[in-house]
Amino acid sequence: MSAVVSGEWGLVSDEETLGQGFYYDGVAAGREVRAGLSRRPAATRPLPMEDLCFFVKTIDNSRLVRVVDPHSRSECLGLVGVISAMFVLALLYIGPALAMLRAGYRVQDLKKEHEALVESSRQLQVQEARLRDPHRIYGIARRLNLDAPAPEQVVWPEANGNIPNSRDMLARSAAANNRSSAR
Numbered sequence: 001m002s003a004v005v006s007g008e009w010g011l012v013s014d015e016e017t018l019g020q021g022f023y024y025d026g027v028a029a030g031r032e033v034r035a036g037l038s039r040r041p042a043a044t045r046p047l048p049m050e051d052l053c054f055f056v057k058t059i060d061n062s063r064l065v066r067v068v069d070p071h072s073r074s075e076c077l078g079l080v081g082v083i084s085a086m087f088v089l090a091l092l093y094i095g096p097a098l099a100m101l102r103a104g105y106r107v108q109d110l111k112k113e114h115e116a117l118v119e120s121s122r123q124l125q126v127q128e129a130r131l132r133d134p135h136r137i138y139g140i141a142r143r144l145n146l147d148a149p150a151p152e153q154v155v156w157p158e159a160n161g162n163i164p165n166s167r168d169m170l171a172r173s174a175a176a177n178n179r180s181s182a183r
Contacts, residue, residue: 152173
């Protein structure tokens with residue numbers, strides 16, 4: 001016995017559906033359900049999409065061979081070229097901006113370092129002034145029992161800022177001693 005079901009796409013026989021499986025509303029249907037579809041009383045109203053039947057058909061694409069499109073290679077290379085050019089342009093745009101940002105951070109670091117060096121220099125100048133204080137020096141000299149130098153022991157720099165060497169100082173002290181002994 002061969003049953004025939006009519007649908008939107010034409011008539012389908014049982015022989016066509018035996019190996020493929022017949023689905024009605026997503027459920028595997030047997031002959032009784034398919035036969036009952038055609039014997040419905042005329043008074044019942046059909047439901048939406050009630051006359052649709054779904055078939056499972058396996059497709060074997062293993063024998064297909066891809067046809068190479070001669071234009072696809074040039075299109076792909078063009079796309080790669082455009083993307084590469086955009087990447088290079090983006091680097092050329094972003095590179096200097098990043099360099100400026102880095103330079104700004106470096107300038108800030110150098111300003112902080114400069115401020116620290118200025119503060120260190122100020123502290124060293126204060127310490128030098130404190131160490132060169134004549135009252136402090138005289139206080140240390142008194143503790144060490146040092147006396148004020150005699151006038152002939154004092155060496156004054158010359159007008160051009162040079163300090164006389166030891167030979168000149170011996171000659172001057174000898175001349176001063178000769179003058180004091182001649183009197």
